[in-house]
Amino acid sequence: xxxFINSLFNGISLSSIILLTSLGLAITFGLMRVINMAHGEFxxxxxxxxxxxxxxxxxxxxxxxxxxxxxxAIPFAFGVTYLLGSLLERFVISHLYGREIxxxxxxxxxxxxxxxxxxxxxxxxxxxxxxxxxxxGGVTIGKCTxxxxxxxxxxxxxxxxxxxxxxxxxxxxxxxxxxxMQNRTMAQCMGINSRKVDNITFSIGSGLAGIAGCxxxxxxxxxxxxxxxxxxxxxxxxxLGGVGKLLGTVLGSTIIGSAxxxxxxxxxxxxxxxxxxxxxxxxxxxxxxxLFVIKSRxxxx
Amino acid sequence: MKSLKKKGPDIxxxxxxxxxxxxxxxxxxxxxxxxxxxxxxxxxxxxAIVAIGIDLIWGYTGILSLGHGLYFALGGYCMAxxxxxxETGGGITDFMHIGGMTELPLVWRPFNYFPVALILIIAxxxxxxxxxxxxxxxxxxxxxxxxxxSQALTWAGYSIxxxxxxxTNGNVGITEIKTILGSIKGEAHKQAxxxxxxxxxxxxxxxxxxxxxLTSGKFGCLLVAIRDGENRTYFSGYKVSAYKNFIYVxxxxxxxxxxxVFVNFNGSITPSQMTISYSIAMVxxxxxxxxxxxxxxxxxxxxxxxxxxxxxxxxxxxxxxxIIGAAFCITILFFKGxxxxxxxxxxxxxxxKLKNRKKKTKEx
Amino acid sequence: MxxxxxxxxxxxxxxxxxxxxxxxxxxxxxxxxxxxFFIGPNGAGKTTLLDIIxxxxxxxxxxxxxxxxxxxPVRLTGMKEYKIVNEGVGRKFQVPSVFVNLSVEENMILALxxxxxIFDSIFRKTTKEELECIHNTLKRVSLDGKSGERxxxxxxxxxxxxxxxxxxxxxxxxxxxxxxxAGMGKPETFKTGEILKEIxxxxxxxxxxHDMDFVKQAADIVTVLHEGKFLMEGNVNEVLADKTVxxxxxxxxxxxxx
Numbered sequence: 001x002x003x004f005i006n007s008l009f010n011g012i013s014l015s016s017i018i019l020l021t022s023l024g025l026a027i028t029f030g031l032m033r034v035i036n037m038a039h040g041e042f043x044x045x046x047x048x049x050x051x052x053x054x055x056x057x058x059x060x061x062x063x064x065x066x067x068x069x070x071x072x073a074i075p076f077a078f079g080v081t082y083l084l085g086s087l088l089e090r091f092v093i094s095h096l097y098g099r100e101i102x103x104x105x106x107x108x109x110x111x112x113x114x115x116x117x118x119x120x121x122x123x124x125x126x127x128x129x130x131x132x133x134x135x136x137g138g139v140t141i142g143k144c145t146x147x148x149x150x151x152x153x154x155x156x157x158x159x160x161x162x163x164x165x166x167x168x169x170x171x172x173x174x175x176x177x178x179x180x181m182q183n184r185t186m187a188q189c190m191g192i193n194s195r196k197v198d199n200i201t202f203s204i205g206s207g208l209a210g211i212a213g214c215x216x217x218x219x220x221x222x223x224x225x226x227x228x229x230x231x232x233x234x235x236x237x238x239x240l241g242g243v244g245k246l247l248g249t250v251l252g253s254t255i256i257g258s259a260x261x262x263x264x265x266x267x268x269x270x271x272x273x274x275x276x277x278x279x280x281x282x283x284x285x286x287x288x289x290x291l292f293v294i295k296s297r298x299x300x301x
Numbered sequence: 302m303k304s305l306k307k308k309g310p311d312i313x314x315x316x317x318x319x320x321x322x323x324x325x326x327x328x329x330x331x332x333x334x335x336x337x338x339x340x341x342x343x344x345x346x347x348x349a350i351v352a353i354g355i356d357l358i359w360g361y362t363g364i365l366s367l368g369h370g371l372y373f374a375l376g377g378y379c380m381a382x383x384x385x386x387x388e389t390g391g392g393i394t395d396f397m398h399i400g401g402m403t404e405l406p407l408v409w410r411p412f413n414y415f416p417v418a419l420i421l422i423i424a425x426x427x428x429x430x431x432x433x434x435x436x437x438x439x440x441x442x443x444x445x446x447x448x449x450x451s452q453a454l455t456w457a458g459y460s461i462x463x464x465x466x467x468x469t470n471g472n473v474g475i476t477e478i479k480t481i482l483g484s485i486k487g488e489a490h491k492q493a494x495x496x497x498x499x500x501x502x503x504x505x506x507x508x509x510x511x512x513x514x515l516t517s518g519k520f521g522c523l524l525v526a527i528r529d530g531e532n533r534t535y536f537s538g539y540k541v542s543a544y545k546n547f548i549y550v551x552x553x554x555x556x557x558x559x560x561x562v563f564v565n566f567n568g569s570i571t572p573s574q575m576t577i578s579y580s581i582a583m584v585x586x587x588x589x590x591x592x593x594x595x596x597x598x599x600x601x602x603x604x605x606x607x608x609x610x611x612x613x614x615x616x617x618x619x620x621x622x623x624i625i626g627a628a629f630c631i632t633i634l635f636f637k638g639x640x641x642x643x644x645x646x647x648x649x650x651x652x653x654k655l656k657n658r659k660k661k662t663k664e665x
Numbered sequence: 666m667x668x669x670x671x672x673x674x675x676x677x678x679x680x681x682x683x684x685x686x687x688x689x690x691x692x693x694x695x696x697x698x699x700x701x702f703f704i705g706p707n708g709a710g711k712t713t714l715l716d717i718i719x720x721x722x723x724x725x726x727x728x729x730x731x732x733x734x735x736x737x738p739v740r741l742t743g744m745k746e747y748k749i750v751n752e753g754v755g756r757k758f759q760v761p762s763v764f765v766n767l768s769v770e771e772n773m774i775l776a777l778x779x780x781x782x783i784f785d786s787i788f789r790k791t792t793k794e795e796l797e798c799i800h801n802t803l804k805r806v807s808l809d810g811k812s813g814e815r816x817x818x819x820x821x822x823x824x825x826x827x828x829x830x831x832x833x834x835x836x837x838x839x840x841x842x843x844x845x846x847a848g849m850g851k852p853e854t855f856k857t858g859e860i861l862k863e864i865x866x867x868x869x870x871x872x873x874x875h876d877m878d879f880v881k882q883a884a885d886i887v888t889v890l891h892e893g894k895f896l897m898e899g900n901v902n903e904v905l906a907d908k909t910v911x912x913x914x915x916x917x918x919x920x921x922x923x
Contacts, residue, residue, distance in 0.1 A: 035445045095634050100445045101365045102633050105588060108581055109630030116622035228577070232456050235449040270464035273457040280450065284442050520786040522771045526764045533762045536719065538750035538781045538835070547783050 005144045007265045008258070013150040015257025016157035019250060020212035022234040022241070023164065024205025026249045029238065031181045031201050034096055034103040039234070040227025041114040042085065042206045046077040046213020047222040048122060053077075054129050067132040070214070074156070077210040085206025089199050097198075111227075118224040126221035135218070153215040160211060165246060167204070177201055233260065236280050255279070309645075310596035314509055317599060321346070321502055325495040336491065339498055343566035345606050346501045347559045352586045352598035353512050354555030359584065360592035361516055362548050363528030364443070368451035369556045370580035371458045372426040376557025377570040378462075379425055381475040382409060383418035384564065388478060400467025408468065415481075422561045423554050430553030434546040441542065443531065455577050462572045474571030481565060501562050505599075508555060512595045515551070524548060585629045591641025600640055671732050672697040672839055672869040673754075678717055678727035680710075687713045688724075688893045695839070697734075700861050700870045700883050704904075705890035706914050711873045712759065714890070715841050718871075719756045720746040733838055751781060755837035759844050759873075761824035765817030769808060769827060772816050773799040776831035802834045805860065821848045829857070833864065840864075841871045846879050858883040877905075889914065 025039055050073040057069035092110060096103040131149050138147035168174040179187040180194045188194050216226060233256050241252025259279055263272040324342050327333045351373050358364045385394055386405075391413050393405050411417045433454060437447060463471050470476075479485070485494035515521060526534045527541055534541050564570050573579060590601020605625070612621050632639055638646055673695040680688045688710045695701045703711045716722035718729050718741060729741040731754060741749055750756075764772050774791055777799070803809040806826040811819065816827060825848055832840050846854040854876060861870055861883045874880055880887060880901060887904045889896040891913045897904065904910055 029445075035449075092630065092634065101363075101448065102637075104365070104445055104448060105581075105584065106630045106633040109585075109626040109628075109633070112578075112626030112629070113623055116619060116626070120619060232453055232577075236453055239446055239449050268464060270457075270460040273453075273460050277450070277453045277457045280453070281436055284440055284446075284450075285436065515787065518787070519774060519789070519791065520783075522764075522767050522775055523786055525766050526775055529764050529766050530762055533758075533764065534775075535747050536750060536756060536758075537775055537831075538747050539775075540745075540747050540781070544783060544786075 002143045003265065007262050009144070009146055009150065010265075011258035011261035012254075013153050014261055015254045016154050017212050017215055017230060018233050018237050018257045019253035020157055020160060020208050020215070021230055022237040022253050023161075023246075023249050024208045025234055026238045026241065028093075028202050028205050029100075031177065032093070032096075032198055033098045033100050034093055035100060035107070035235075036088075036093070036202075036205075037104055037107040037231075038088065038111040038114060039107075039206070039209055040231030041111050041118075042081045042209035042227070043213040043216060043230060044118060044222070044224060044227040045084065045114070046081050046210030047217040047226055048118060048127075048213070049073060049077040049080050049210065050214045050217040051122075051127050051129050051222060067134060070132045070135075073217075074211060074214050077214050078207040081210025081213070082203045082207035085203040086199055088206070089202040093202060094195070094198070115224045122222075122224075124223070126223035128221045129217045131218050149218045153218065156211070156215060160208060161246075161250070164204075164208075168246060173197070173200070233257070233276070236276060240280055240283060310594060310641075311513070313596050314599060317603065318502065318506060322499070325498055336494065339494060340485075340566050341606075341610055343498050343501055344563055345603050346498075346505045347563035347566065348583070348586065348606055349599045349602040350505055350508050350562060351556045351559035351583055352590070352602040353508055353595055354552040354559070355583050356587045356592060356595060356598035357512060357515070357524075357555070358548055358552040360587060360594070360598070361521065361524040361528065362545065364545060364549065365445075365448045365584070366451045366549070366552070367448050367577060367580050367584070368455035368458075369552070369583055370575040370577070371455045372430060372553040372556035373560040373563070373579075373583070374458075374462070374570065374572065374575035375426045375429065376422050376560030377564045377574060378469070378475065378560075379412070379418060379422040379557070380481075380561035380564040381478055381570045382412040383415065384478040384480070385475050386413050394470075396470040396473070397467055402467055406468055422557055426553045426557035426560075427550050430550045431546065434549040438542040438545045438549070441531075452577055452580075455575055455580055459572050459575050459577075462575065469572075472572065474569055474573075476569040476571075478564070478568060497565055501565070504558065504562060508558070509595060509599065512555075516595065585625065587639075589628060589632050589639050591639030593638070594641045597639050597641035604640070670697050671695070673718070673871075674728075674730040674732070674738075675714070675718070676728045676730065678714070678729065679725050680713060680717060680722060681725045686893050688717070690727075691890070691893070691895050692727075693888050693895065693898060695869055695871060696886065697732075697869050698865050698867075699885040700865050700872060702872050702874060702880050702884040702887045703890060704874065704880060704887060704914065705896070708892070709890040710893040711890055712843060713893075715756060715843055715871070715873065717742070718749075718841065719754060720744055720749055731839070747781070750835075750837075751779075753836075753838035754841070755832045755835055755839070756841040757828045757832050757843060757845060759847065761821065761828055761848075763816040763819075763824050763827050763831070765815065767816055768813055769803070769816055769819070770799065770812040772827060772831060773803065773812075773834050776835045778834075778836045799834055802830045805833070806830045822850075822853060825849060826853075829860075837868060839869045839871065843873050844875065845872065846874060846876050851878075854879050855882065881905075 021039060021043055024042075025036060028034055028036055050070070053073040053076050054069045057066050057072070088110065092106060093103065096106060135149040135152055138145045138151070140146075166174075168177065176187070176192045176197050179190070179192060180197050184194055212230070213227075216222070216230065234253075237249065237252035237256045239252075240255060241248035241250070256276055260272045260276050263275045321342060324333065324339055328336060328339055333339070351369060355366070355369055358366060386409065391405070393402060397406070411421060437450060442450070462469050465471075480493070480497055482493040482497050484490050485497060516524065523534065523539065523544060526537075527544060531541055560570070560574070563574075586601040586605050587598045588601070589605060590599065591597025609621060609625070612618075612624070636643055636647065671694050675691060675693050675695075678688055678691045679686065691710070691714065703714065705711055713722060717724045720741065724742060727742070731739045731741050731752060733739065733753060739752055741752075741754065744752075764775070767775070774795075777791070777795055780786070780789055800809060800812070803812055806829060808823065808826055808830065811823070816824065819827060825845060829842070829845060832842075845857055849857065858879055861872070864870070865885075872883070884901050886898065887901055888898045889904060889907075889910050896913070897907055897910060899907075
């Protein structure tokens with residue numbers, strides 16, 4: 001029972017990281033039909049930014065505020081990845097609208113460049129951040145211990161999700177975004193600047209990956225390949241959950257995250273990967289078009 | 302002019318093959334100074350073979366597989382297991398010993414026999430690809446969804462091969478193996494190395510010819526038809542899922558053969574050959590060479606690997622990652638046809654424009 | 666009427682998209698060697714009906730039975746689309762969908778009847794008779810001069826012709842045409858009508874069309890659909906004279922006669 005609750009807890013915290021990364025992927029795919037393979041590298045950048053902020057606090061600020069570095073790192077990581085995302089969209093992604101497979105490949109080229117840049121700047125050895133002291137330890141209920149940093153991650157993701165929900169469904173910008181997603185040409189005719197909508201959406205998605213990077217930094221060492229470890233699962237969550245609907249992404253991420261933690265606990269991480277893949281393939285047997293249905297009078301898009 | 306366009310790729314391939322065939326002679330004549338270049342060209346031949354396979358499904362059929370490293374490695378492991386057993390004389394290997402085994406595991410036993418090993422080099426990747434393809438294509442999963450699943454497949458395969466360390470030697474892979482013709486190291490075995498090189502070249506030529514045959518007739522038209530309008534092809538009465546699965550298996554088998562060739566020249570095989578980035582590297586060769594033309598895949602594989610071989614030593618190794626990343630990105634963004642496309646379409650188009658402009662200025 | 670004169674039976678077809686009934690209990694019969702038109706205002710369910718016949722959409726209820734010449738009847742509902750095509754029921758889609766990167770001739774070769782297996786595609790050579798047939802069909806639609814051109818470079822109207830030609834060369838027993846005259850001028854539309862009248866000797870033709878002149882020219886039987894329901898059926902004059910049809914469709918049909 002204790003093990004079960006612990007797995008559940010770890011599953012939820014992994015799911016929430018996957019959720020943050022897959023959300024950006026799903027929204028950009030739904031909006032622009034673009035898959036961003038460099039998304040994992042935004043996560044990596046977010047993690048490195050946490051490290052940079054920590055170094056800054058250690059070297060230039062009094063020790064008494066040292067613990068606050070993490071609070072500062074979150075907006076900083078978001079800002080940096082948001083800007084990088086905006087640049088990437090402006091110079092690369094905007095040439096790739098509708099070319100799903102090509103977008104996947106071109107962004108892989110970007111990902112190679114970003115990984116090498118990370119190696120050049122931060123070295124090939126992994127770096128570590130020390131979790132702020134207020135995240136040390138955890139709460140113990142009965143025989144189960146819930147560590148503060150995982151609880152914090154879950155909380156942070158919940159807050160992010162809340163903001164995204166507000167932006168998507170309760171703001172003027174969200175209305176425009178959903179309009180472009182459903183019918184780009186029509187939205188443009190209504191006077192929506194779809195270029196701007198695309199750019200902001202893509203940047204927000206990248207920023208979310210940056211925040212995910214902050215949370216990853218709490219869990220282990222950071223190196224240039226840290227993004228790759230999470231991104232495959234995030235892609236699978238997108239396949240499972242479909243695009244354009246928040247709920248789909250939440251469900252997809254939860255299934256992928258919990259499935260991998262549970263199988264990992266009872267077997268091994270190797271079999272977990274195989275089982276997650278199997279789940280997705282089986283799911284596609286049942287609902288191959290359940291992801292999104294294109295209704296159009298032309299045969300092939 | 303028209304016949305040149307039709308024959309051009311074959312002539313180009315014949316030239317590449319001829320240059321390759323001269324490489325051992327050049328080594329003998331002292332023009333090439335190190336036998337490692339010939340070994341490297343042998344690896345390039347393997348890369349060209351797998352590139353042809355990727356071009357068949359991506360360039361022609363429009364299915365992007367990010368998991369061909371898996372099939373490449375499966376073929377490679379089959380070959381390596383046979384070669385390793387040649388070394389141990391059928392006994393158990395060091396890593397099995399360390400893994401706690403006392404006798405040869407069942408999966409290794411067939412690899413004692415050369416013909417069986419050869420069959421398995423084709424059968425193992427083929428079967429895996431058939432099963433995966435069957436379940437995915439049957440439900441018309443396509444586009445990026447297929448790519449993502451193929452990526453996850455490689456990922457799972459990679460970690461399984463590492464986890465099964467008593468059978469596969471985990472991270473280290475199967476190392477210190479000779480070739481099917483025995484040792485090729487050193488001056489004494491130069492002849493064996495040349496023979497191996499020519500055998501590989503012959504395999505490349507056969508694979509090239511087969512790919513040209515497949516893509517030239519009605520079948521080739523169908524592949525393009527599936528790429529451009531999958532549903533339309535269904536409504537023309539073709540069972541597209543079967544076609545896709547067939548070409549996927551063909552492509553996986555090609556990758557397996559390439560892996561087997563590669564092992565002979567590389568002397569080892571490791572799970573790093575089945576990572577996602579290794580798989581996408583193969584796609585990069587095809588993209589830069591020119592997708593949708595078999596010759597483009599061959600050119601891309603040789604060109605990129607030769608560049609990498611010459612550049613990625615010393616301080617250049619870091620810059621190489623930037624170069625290849627940027628080149629790939631720019632190719633996809635602006636030169637869809639890769640090098641072949643630039644030669645056959647973009648340059649003539651620019652030339653035409655210049656001609657017209659000259660005419661206009663003259664008229665003015 | 667003898668049963669063996671029926672080419673296609675549409676029995677009580679209903680289809681429901683998320684609670685919305687696109688078709689409700691539609692039943693009709695298509696007679697062999699006739700040109701059978703389906704007309705109706707936008708949203709009447711005409712295209713959905715064709716989608717069901719060729720298995721692009723699954724019906725919620727009902728069956729479609731195909732009666733081939735000299736063979737046992739075949740139930741089309743529940744079959745895969747490529748099998749339906751091979752049974753001899755072909756369809757041209759509303760938006761022209763030819764294979765843009767193949768030449769006109771290659772498009773036609775892919776459309777030829779039979780030999781759709783992988784082995785045949787790889788090893789079988791297209792015979793002289795087949796090439797001749799392709800050539801003749803292209804001549805009929807005045808595309809014979811363009812057989813080497815990329816299909817993507819054809820004009821919109823020419824793509825329509827090519828798609829019709831691809832249907833013809835596949836020698837189906839039933840051809841379904843979804844707005845064949847869309848994007849064609851008057852003379853071409855007239856020519857299409859003449860071709861339809863000519864080929865109905867060998868097969869059965871189902872057409873969806875808004876152009877009433879075209880309907881008058883070519884139709885043997887007209888079925889009117891309205892809001893997913895069967896409204897009436899008869900020859901052109903009967904249908905045009907009907908009060909309800911005039912009210913729901915023709916009265917505001919002027920806009921379609923572009």
